[in-house]
Amino acid sequence: MALNLIMLGAPGAGKGTQAVRLARARRIPHVSTGAILREEVAADTAIGRIAREQMARGDLVDDGVMLGIVEERLSRPDAREGFVLDGFPRTVAQAEALDGFMVGRPPLIVVDIAAPEEELIRRLASRRICGACGRDATPLDGARGRAATRCSRCGGPIVQRTDDDVEVVRERLKVYQRQTAPLVEYYQDRPTFRAIDGMPAPEQVAAAIVRAVDDVQQQRAANSGDRP
Ligand SMILES: [Zn+2]
Numbered sequence: 001m002a003l004n005l006i007m008l009g010a011p012g013a014g015k016g017t018q019a020v021r022l023a024r025a026r027r028i029p030h031v032s033t034g035a036i037l038r039e040e041v042a043a044d045t046a047i048g049r050i051a052r053e054q055m056a057r058g059d060l061v062d063d064g065v066m067l068g069i070v071e072e073r074l075s076r077p078d079a080r081e082g083f084v085l086d087g088f089p090r091t092v093a094q095a096e097a098l099d100g101f102m103v104g105r106p107p108l109i110v111v112d113i114a115a116p117e118e119e120l121i122r123r124l125a126s127r128r129i130c131g132a133c134g135r136d137a138t139p140l141d142g143a144r145g146r147a148a149t150r151c152s153r154c155g156g157p158i159v160q161r162t163d164d165d166v167e168v169v170r171e172r173l174k175v176y177q178r179q180t181a182p183l184v185e186y187y188q189d190r191p192t193f194r195a196i197d198g199m200p201a202p203e204q205v206a207a208a209i210v211r212a213v214d215d216v217q218q219q220r221a222a223n224s225g226d227r228p
């Protein structure tokens with residue numbers, strides 16, 4: 001059964017990791033709008049130039065540009081069996097536009113990974129990256145003992161992200177809350193919405209997401225008389 005999924009979650013909740021993981025398990029594309037924007041900017045495409053101008057003015061990239069990117073990506077053949085959307089929608093206006101685009105496709109399943117603010121701050125403030133190539137060097141599970149001091153890709157030094165000190169992190173979380181609370185309200189009454197506890201280890205969160213998705217798809221199959 002095709003799986004059209006939106007992954008919501010605050011910075012630090014593990015949304016990106018879980019999105020990659022689920023997409024790989026289901027063999028469907030992981031559609032990260034942040035990654036697409038970075039590629040468009042790097043390749044200096046028409047969209048990339050518009051996005052760069054808007055970001056240079058300190059604005060968010062506008063809904064029209066974002067929806068254009070998402071529509072184009074979800075129209076490709078590899079997304080026919082589904083997708084995991086990561087970083088989109090960010091606003092209710094984007095969510096409404098996405099619903100319009102989804103007419104005639106299996107309904108969106110919305111997974112919201114939640115964790116208390118103090119836990120998000122703790123995770124974000126302990127985030128480390130490679131100072132040379134920028135690779136993420138954080139083992140979130142903490143079970144692997146001492147953190148590496150050298151990058152596994154390029155051998156560069158592992159440093160703390162400069163934008164991850166506690167005050168900056170608090171502000172990012174506030175912005176996220178302001179933008180996303182209305183989005184959760186927009187989706188939460190749907191039978192395809194599931195809230196997931198982001199506190200356990202990543203493996204357990206991943207298992208909870210799989211159970212939630214199976215549950216939604218079984219209910220849909222039961223309601224439509226199909227087999228899952
Ligand atoms: Zn590196």
